[in-house]
Amino acid sequence: MARTVRLALIPGDGIGPEVVAEAVKVLDAVAPDDVVFEKTTYELGAARYLATGDVLTEADLAAIKEHDAIILGAVGGVPGDPRLKDANIERGLLLKLRFELDHYVNLRPTVIYDGVPSPLAEHGPVDFVVVREGTEGPYVGNGGSLRKGTPHEVATEVSLNTAFGVERVVRYAFDAAQKRRGKLTLVHKTNVLVFAGSLWQSTVNRVASEYPDVAVDYLHVDAATIFLVTDPARFDVIVTDNLFGDILTDLAGAISGGIGLAASGNINPDGTFPSMFEPVHGSAPDIAGQQKADPTATILSVALLLDHLGLGEAATRVRDAVVADIESRDGSPRTTTEIGDAIASALTPATALD
């Protein structure tokens, strides 16, 4: 009997539709014969907002929740577009989905692939994953402005951190480390952010006792940026909060093959809500519609989706096809579609559910 996976597609703005089209092509090429991907497209983002005034309606959200998983391209209009001034597509759409769908694990792997030039002059074999908390910390939107626009303005941002929220993501990270090279690095700023820092550090210490086979260390976020540049090979699993994870994963993209290869999964491990897979990059409106975007980050996000669905063999095939494609690159420019075609054509349906 075939398994049906209800997939919501949110192509979004800018280069989003172009890269999602290639990701779907790859997904279709590798999908096992006994798995049916039932796709529904949701037009969300700056374009939708400009057309209708809506960012994400309750009806949109309810409909999206009915799916098993989501592929998102990128959302956001041209920076500084005055018509978007009051919209904040990032908070109203992207972060809203992450929070409403309880995506408490934001999973962002970094690999330096052979054949991909890194801006670093020297580095060992680099293969680590950042487990970024996705539902609390400085991202909660808790803050305000007093006397806004006057010389007496005071603006606050409150980082909210709960034992519940920290523990679940820390446990996920320990599980991940156990399945990988057995090393976990907590990144925070415990010497300055003493309240949140103590919650993170004590949670890691406590959970560590249940994982005697995982080696744990700690780095302040500032020091972590140094090691990402000078010794990225030292990392296996990094666990960190929402804001530090945002910063570290862009930097991780930069030191590896660039943000065109950086994949991510916004995961609700409990399965209560659909998880969402998206490239780390944004909508890049300046090159939209020109077939200039590299769809690889979105295709690698499809591999994370396949992992999440328990289709590990298919995920491995996608990754292998991407690696082969990367190794074959000779620097001559290819269109978005050409890259997607090259990767998809190397794939055949994976075997039945594994």
Added chain:
Amino acid sequence: MARTVRLALIPGDGIGPEVVAEAVKVLDAVAPDDVVFEKTTYELGAARYLATGDVLTEADLAAIKEHDAIILGAVGGVPGDPRLKDANIERGLLLKLRFELDHYVNLRPTVIYDGVPSPLAEHGPVDFVVVREGTEGPYVGNGGSLRKGTPHEVATEVSLNTAFGVERVVRYAFDAAQKRRGKLTLVHKTNVLVFAGSLWQSTVNRVASEYPDVAVDYLHVDAATIFLVTDPARFDVIVTDNLFGDILTDLAGAISGGIGLAASGNINPDGTFPSMFEPVHGSAPDIAGQQKADPTATILSVALLLDHLGLGEAATRVRDAVVADIESRDGSPRTTTEIGDAIASALTPATALD
């Protein structure tokens, strides 16, 4: 008539005393004949805490305030030392000094010197300065823990940002840009931290109208880390908040000659309180007392001190001597003292007050 500069020395812990000794040596070598540096040493840091239980007393603080400027080496004991568990030397000493002495500009220049290997494979001429806010933002220590140590713990950190605090550091940054290459980049995370972000962005927009000759742009902090690795030559002056500045300047150190060359000034431009000059690096207790530390970051911090005192010619001489020393390096190891001696011996007293 000779001018007297009352200088407080806080050598601190670990490698602090070694690097401060060399910095003082260089200062003495270059000091104009008509300027007398009157030095008083304050024993502060982990060692003092372990000996007396005090981190920074009111009497210490009052005494330090009587000086014209401060040179600080580094403070902090061996990480994880259980006897320091309740101390938090960083908050109780270093940040306390920055806040009490109203060091609202934390000035951190980055130069990639010829002859110093950068971990980056390629880069243009790199010469930028980060103007980091030093007295507010997420560093204020405003937060708390509820139900600490229980499964219901909630920990908060409040970032406090005021129009007063943001505007004064933004103005300083515009002035700096005007004297340099005329480019200012605001770094923040306005799409997520909308309250603080709006205060920073609107302040920069408003002040910009008074500096028509300064080109202004904006980067989200995550994107800024990418550009620091892929195109650091694009930066001239970066202005940012306390936490983002902490992160960006360690990264800036990493992409340039490493944290052994990164200098900083904690500046109170009003002159109400003494400014404090310190290397960006920490106390490195693992190599303390072994003459392994590079004193160059502290010596370059002395150049910032000389700038601050209006002794620009002496500052330039120190920088030139450092550059010459760096260019002469052939990779053979030198002791802390040997590096200090080499730089000091190239110097003669600067001419009278300039």
